[in-house]
Amino acid sequence: xxxxxLWVTAAGCYFHFKxxxxxxxxxxxxxxxxxxxxxxxxxxxxxxxxxLHLILPQRRLLxxxxxxxxxxxxxxxxxxxxxxxxxxCGFSKPGQQQVxxxxxxxxxxxxxxxxxxxxxxxxxxxxxTSGNLLGSPYHNWELFASDFQEMxxxxxxxxxxxxxxxQSSSPFARIFLPNPNPFHLKLAxxxxxxxxxxxxxxxxxxxxxxxxAHFFFMPFSINALRNDPHVHSEASISDFVAQYxxxxxxxxxxxxxxxxxxxxxxxxxxxxxxxxxxxxxxHNNAIQVTCSSSYFQRLYITHKDVGMPQVWPRxxxxxLNPPExxxxxxFFAGRMQNSHIRQELMAVWxxxxxxxxxxxxxxxxxxxxxxxxxxxxxxxxYEVNTARVCxxxxxxxxxxxxxxxxxxxxxxxxxWSKFSVIISHKNIALLKKILLSISKQKYLSxxxxxxxxxxxxxxxxxxxxxxxxxxxxxxxxxxxGVHRLYS
Numbered sequence: 001x002x003x004x005x006l007w008v009t010a011a012g013c014y015f016h017f018k019x020x021x022x023x024x025x026x027x028x029x030x031x032x033x034x035x036x037x038x039x040x041x042x043x044x045x046x047x048x049x050x051x052l053h054l055i056l057p058q059r060r061l062l063x064x065x066x067x068x069x070x071x072x073x074x075x076x077x078x079x080x081x082x083x084x085x086x087x088x089c090g091f092s093k094p095g096q097q098q099v100x101x102x103x104x105x106x107x108x109x110x111x112x113x114x115x116x117x118x119x120x121x122x123x124x125x126x127x128x129t130s131g132n133l134l135g136s137p138y139h140n141w142e143l144f145a146s147d148f149q150e151m152x153x154x155x156x157x158x159x160x161x162x163x164x165x166x167q168s169s170s171p172f173a174r175i176f177l178p179n180p181n182p183f184h185l186k187l188a189x190x191x192x193x194x195x196x197x198x199x200x201x202x203x204x205x206x207x208x209x210x211x212x213a214h215f216f217f218m219p220f221s222i223n224a225l226r227n228d229p230h231v232h233s234e235a236s237i238s239d240f241v242a243q244y245x246x247x248x249x250x251x252x253x254x255x256x257x258x259x260x261x262x263x264x265x266x267x268x269x270x271x272x273x274x275x276x277x278x279x280x281x282x283h284n285n286a287i288q289v290t291c292s293s294s295y296f297q298r299l300y301i302t303h304k305d306v307g308m309p310q311v312w313p314r315x316x317x318x319x320l321n322p323p324e325x326x327x328x329x330x331f332f333a334g335r336m337q338n339s340h341i342r343q344e345l346m347a348v349w350x351x352x353x354x355x356x357x358x359x360x361x362x363x364x365x366x367x368x369x370x371x372x373x374x375x376x377x378x379x380x381x382y383e384v385n386t387a388r389v390c391x392x393x394x395x396x397x398x399x400x401x402x403x404x405x406x407x408x409x410x411x412x413x414x415x416w417s418k419f420s421v422i423i424s425h426k427n428i429a430l431l432k433k434i435l436l437s438i439s440k441q442k443y444l445s446x447x448x449x450x451x452x453x454x455x456x457x458x459x460x461x462x463x464x465x466x467x468x469x470x471x472x473x474x475x476x477x478x479x480x481g482v483h484r485l486y487s
Contacts, residue, residue: 133441137418137449144413148466151477157205158213160248162220163197175224175231183313189387190223191313192291192468193268195459197221199469202462214480215262216254218286220244222267222275234271241265242279245286260285264476268310270383273297287479289472293407294384302407306475309409309457309468312387314367320396321371323447329435330355331373331397333362334388339381341402344428352432370395374443375421375435378403389420390457398446400435402428410456410471412478419449 138144162176178201179187182194197219200206207213225237249255255263264287267275273292276283276299283299293307294300330349336342336359349355356362357377362369370376376392380403392399399420401408408416416422423434438446456471463469 134418134445134449137415137453138413139415147477148470148474151474152204152470155205155214155473155477155480156207156209156212157200157203157215157217157473157476158207158210158254159200159217159219160252163201163217171230172228175221175228176219179221179224187223188312189310190268192308192311192459193221193223193266195311195461196266196289196308196469196472198461199459199463203469203473205473210252210254213254213262215264215287215476218244218248218263218265220265222269222272226269226271234274237271238274238276238278241275241282245279245282258285262480263287264289264306266290266308268292268308273299287476289476291385292383293409294405295407296384296405300407304479306472306479307407307409307411308472309390310385310387311390311457311459311468313459314391314394317395320451323374323444326372326374326397328354328356328369328373329432330357330375330377330400331362331369332356332377332379332388333358333360333366333369334379334381334386335360339379341425341428342379342381345377345379345402345431348429349431354432367395370397373397375400380404380406380425393450393454393457396447396450396454398443398450400431402431410475413471413474414453414456419446419453421446 163178165173165176167173167177178198179194181187182191182198187194197217200217210216220241222237225231225240231237231240245255245260249260260281263282263285265275266289268291270292272288272290276286276288284301288300288305289308290300290305291308291310292300293305295302332345333356334342336346346357346359350357350359356369356373370391374397376388376395376397377400378386378388378392384403384406389399389401391397401416401420401422402425404425408414421435421438423431427434455466457468459468
């Protein structure tokens with residue numbers, strides 16, 4: 001788009017044409033001083049008055065001497081033109097970056113957030129479409145995007161062959177094989193655990209050559225172990241995992257080559273926090289990719305382990321309910337008996353007319369509460385994590401996270417303060433005051449940023465773009481470079 005600006009100074013008037021940010025600028029200078037000659041395409045600053053220089057580096061200057069008889073008429077016309085320039089150009093500087101409108105981002109979300117076209121637009125606009133108040137939801141988009149692309153080309157993961165065994169070859173086959181129906185309602189809370197394996201086995205990151213691998217995936221499922229009648233209990237699960245780790249260290253040389261530091265396993269079940277407790281190297285060296293990423297958990301090591309989003313399988317929400325149609329302030333529904341924080345929430349705010357807070361199921365569809373509310377609460381239950389954070393993101397409801405010690409997923413890439421509200425347990429009584437203090441402009445910026453990051457909290461059977469699988473794999477990529485002892 002052609003931009004036209006005009007500036008009037010004591011030295012002359014400046015016509016500024018700009019078609020693109022990357023295009024060179026053309027500036028027309030009409031001096032009010034006497035100039036004896038005509039000079040075209042000057043590349044050096046031109047002196048009109050003694051001591052006055054027009055410092056315009058790398059600009060093309062066209063110098064024109066107007067007829068003296070027309071100076072008065074020109075002055076009058078410039079007065080009118082200057083006001084027109086203000087009208088067309090506003091008060092922005094010539095090089096100021098233009099922030100795309102909120103409507104542009106909203107229109108992106110009228111389609112599936114993971115549609116290839118929408119993703120390509122988001123990839124180009126990235127942090128520049130994040131609103132004019134809070135800024136980008138990424139700590140450093142350019143650095144992340146560049147490193148992410150390198151990861152897609154270079155990262156390789158080897159999966160131990162148990163993940164491809166014959167179903168009838170072992171009574172424990174289902175513990176290692178990918179779940180044939182991860183969308184089953186019984187598995188919904190553990191959807192991420194199962195989808196990681198499904199996506200990895202269909203991913204370009206997979207390698208069958210161990211020597212090319214940066215990481216080795218141990219494909220047992222904690223959720224499957226919990227539901228297996230041969231194992232089931234937490235103590236038996238720990239025994240099984242310890243025995244499996246010892247077996248692969250005997251049968252393959254890869255574990256011993258690194259002491260397990262380039263090995264990882266995935267779990268979203270709450271009992272998974274104790275799975276590594278009976279194998280010293282598994283706990284201390286291997287990477288735990290977990291939904292229960294709590295600083296307070298004794299077997300979770302922040303700089304080593306990886307926090308993964310707990311996603312409930314929801315149908316695509318192609319058209320988000322816009323902010324102006326979200327008339328309820330707060331929504332929360334869940335069990336109260338396993339959390340004193342939730343009990344306090346219910347006692348303080350359960351009867352507030354601006355909030356929809358329910359013990360158990362709400363009297364209307366759960367999804368409706370997420371669609372019609374500005375803010376949706378994630379309040380710590382038995383663990384720091386629940387699927388409510390991703391539910392809120394999926395339906396365009398700004399998450400309010402009341403869960404101390406939660407190592408939020410992808411927090412080294414995403415700035416959660418730009419699209420969520422984080423409140424300490426001790427501030428439950430101040431919940432409404434905190435939310436009402438957020439200005440409309442700030443809320444719209446948070447909503448806009450939320451629309452940008454939604455794609456990171458969706459799983460695909462065949463991974464693509466910046467989805468949950470690739471974002472989790474990127475966390476592994478950041479932990480690469482383990483020194484190997486074998487040649």
